[in-house]
Amino acid sequence: MAYNLKEVAKKPERFTGGHRMCAGCGAPIVVRQILRALKPEDHVVSGCATGCLEVSSFLYPYTSWKDSFIHNAFENSGATIAGAEAAYVAMKRKGKLSGETKFIAFGGDGGTYDIGLQALSGAMERGHDMVYVCYDNGAYMNTGIQRSSATPKYADTTTSPAGAVIPGKQQPRKDLTEIMANHHIPYVAQTIAIGNMKDLYEKSEKAIYTKGAAFMNVLAPCPRGWQYNTPDLMDINKLAVETCYWPLYEVIDGKYIINYKPKNKLPIREFLKPQGRFKHIFKAGNEHMIEDIQQEVDKRWEALLKLAGEA
């Protein structure tokens, strides 16, 4: 059925207000929309790595999760949900359960690109029938904006500060979506909350209802860490896509599909400019840094076009 914003609005809300995420945080929007893609009759066991989302959504004695939820530790969201899924398979086999339960593990970029990469890789390789969702806000926001391997080059973070000698983070970000695609699992997607949320919803639905392991990488801006004007969240998301900083694509059984190709690819500075974490590279004399980022974005976009057979 074609996506219809008004129709999906009638589906049950599975993530409540009353959590303690910052005002304007990009992550809960992602969580809400992913959970909305579940069939109303299905149960879900969600998990979350330690991080902003976890500590804010399940601060004893309050939980925002209307289905079942488990947090274990920082680096093991993948393994924890894999274990729950394994129990489900066994208990179903023994006739102890009825109905459908789906499994979703969430993690921030710290819990996914970095400390949780091993548990994620293991869970995906073993092919558990689960989805792993990385909400990538490009730094360890929960502990106070430390750099992660998802942090873009030159970003000012508290452990890659823009100093007098070193202008922010010195390494480009790791491409986790590609790493997961190379696990040759049935479904990998890169997406973002944009427009009427069609892209995010449809990919969530596919990820959840694809048998086997699925991975989604979702860019989720952090107004505090990225230092942009909080109401501008959806504009920032749009710029991430229009500059090809965050291409929307899927890898279905190894086949690359680019879901959106900007007619006029915007220069990366449009995405960087509203973000305070990049303000030092907009100073006179630092133009080469912006150019450096542009080249990296172009290189990766072209590589993606090639993978999709479009270049």
Next chain:
Amino acid sequence: MSKKELKTVSPDVKWKDITPGGVIPYAGNAELFKTGDWRSMKPIWLKEKCKQCLLCYPVCPDTSILIDQEGKRVDFDFDHCKGCGVCVKVCPFKAIDFVEEDK
């Protein structure tokens, strides 16, 4: 999903009575926790300008733009709205005002 009445654990619960292992068997009870007092800015829904396009409800991080049974948005849930202004910015019809919260 839980359809049970929302309950929580009292702040002065004694150790013998606290839920074992930190488990919360009251799914979605965060609704009982009000975050509305975080607001410094407040969105105002201008019903007459609203075209019910619904672009606003999914962008709310706090699930504070609720949808009624007919699939139409209703007024804000000010118990939880933190006043981030993301909905204000996405409304194509300028049907959400953004004003300072009266203290």
Next chain:
Amino acid sequence: MAIRERLSGNEAIAIAMKQINPDVVAAFPITPSTEIPQYFSNYVADGVVETEFVAVESEHSAMSACVGAQAAGGRAMTATSANGLGLMWEVLYIAACSRLPIVMACVNRTMSGPLNIHNDHSDSMGARDSGWIQLYSENNQEAYDNMLMAHRIGEHPDVVLPVMVCQDGFITSHAIENLELVEDDKVKAFVGEYNPEDYLLNKDNPISVGPLDLQGHTFEHKRQQAQAMMNAKKVILEVSEEFYKLTGRKYELFEEYMTDDAEVVAVILNSTAGTAKYVIDQFRAQGKKVGLIKPRVFRPFPVDEIVEALSKFKAIAVLDKADSFNAAGGPLFTDITSAMYAKGVFTPKVVNFIYGIGGRDVRSDDIEVVYNEILNIAATGKVNSVYNYLGVRE
């Protein structure tokens, strides 16, 4: 009719797991416990169990998957040793505080470094404060029997804690011994069904597990967890009594060997207790009044019972197969001496021997040194050295 078998300790554990037929086994290979998941994956491959075997990519994920599986409402089991247990460390505490009665076979091996695959107790001793119940096993039969009792203990409503069943790496895990197995149907009836009150897969009553739990509630949760460990002692005895009725094999909090008229005793965990029994028999033949206390239950620590048992002796040697590097004595020694002090028992002289580190062979003449020393202390009332190393080249 019980089944007589000749099995290694690892195979005995694997058979117990097969008979228990848990929902999930998540394990990662590490010497000397590797055989357990090997045997078990054969059972899975042959369809003789209904278990999901999760061949995780690390022990950290093994324990993490066990937490997920047990919280989901299933029975989860694992096996590990040494560094594997070390890698699980963080999650051991989470399993206990989340009140998830996971059962683990710990095949004791020395913690690195240096890297050494052989037996001592530095792995499980390090985990003694993680909130897991710890049962120790002298031989293959005890390892098997402890495993059969583990779920009953851990899942008891007054307890709800994870259980670690320890045995000595290679010494019992790889040595083949005669033992008696319980029939499958009897094991099934004894272990019973697992019916947790709250679990993730209960779609009619969804739950959240593993909160951020701050100053307002963590202390109450920890106090409740502490009570569970206190309650465990009684439950262990009740389950052991039921097991005795089933099998005729009697287990208590600790075993006493030749203690009735003994003047001196050694306190020893796991396989070395067997060596000590042999030495005791030799000494007894010479009229020397020596005995043995072999703790089975180290967590909860049976303070009252063990102090009462020890109070009548003139001299006690506590043998630790793990050093605490506290410059004061091994973990068993410090627990026993502090228990005696707390109970106001000051008469016996107590000395400590750190022994068998890194798999150093413990021969009967090593144990003879121990008994000769405490007999001498008993005779003279004089302690030359409290904190001693046994079997190291001086």
